[in-house]
Amino acid sequence: MPTRTPIRATAQVREEILYYCRESVRCGLNFNTQGNISVRLAADDGSEAILITPSDVRYDAMTPDDMVVVAMDGTVLEGDLLPSTELPVHLAHYRRRPDVQAIVHTESTFVNVLGVLGRRIDPVLLNMVLYAKGPIPVMPFEFSTNADFGRRSAELMGDDVNAVVWANHGLLAVGVSLKLAFKVAVAVEENAEVLHHAGLAGVPSILDYARIDIPAGARLP
Template structure:
């Protein structure tokens, strides 16, 4: 499959550059290191096509051309490298959640702290609650490079926009890559605040999404 067969008004080269930009931002913001994490988007206007970061390649060595195109069965359609080893996890989300057009998996420290403790990341900050639509649950530990993990993760996440993989990392979703990434940053910030708050009190003040009455993201 060539790029010209995709939707005429979809700039696949620009989309690849955007994905790489957010990969580099994830390192800048301290969300990822080494070759950890992965990012994908749903190709608009084309059924069963997705762009995703390749496997085992450092972000600062990655080029836009290294981003690969796959189908919903996690099969490589276009690209010189293989897709992320967690591609099946992304595909499970896209199949389960038609509202999701972008996914960011990262491994931020404070989110992982709560994953290790096994305690949800609560609504300590309003921006996190708005983006995630509730407290961020912790999925019990499983190896992540298989379809079953993806299904179990979707069960844990439900209709929320974030979930922590115990002893592993954070996954956030959104209608576009910008919102999915903003959600990752918001969750990590709230996780850090929660850690500091718990050092001062066992009952920090938390917000509930259903009672906020907010319909738009900040």
């Protein structure tokens, strides 16, 4: 018998990931088996792991038990399926940002329109500036399945912004909860669509997070 970790994923967190996977399709952020989601898990002894979606499973066929528990060094601790191929990238982002509790990777259309043009996504909508902060940088295209890509992706995103675009591929969004990471992904796609159309019609007015007077209680992590 392999040594079992004290870190276990509850049914609740497994269900939550599945819920947001299906939401990502319903909201038009992902198609087919694209995208992936993970959540950081912590044990009482301070050790950590993540729970991540499996590789190449259709969301309508996915079950809570298909999620995979993986140690921070990449060792699979629990689960019958292979973890997402972007596991090393998720782990690199968790290592860089201790505040990040969840990651949502999507491949939505207007993020990709701006990504293939190599254009960073400037905030033009209130929702995006509140959730993602922004501007969202763009990483030049390369395969996103290794730790070095993940380290540079996390470095480019930095500590003050909650998303990064991978050119010719999609978006990685982070949050202090899965709910917030998902809201970041939704907000960035909506913002990218408006920014694209507004840019065709004229010169959009850009919001600067640092200069917005955000009322007490409205500032998000």
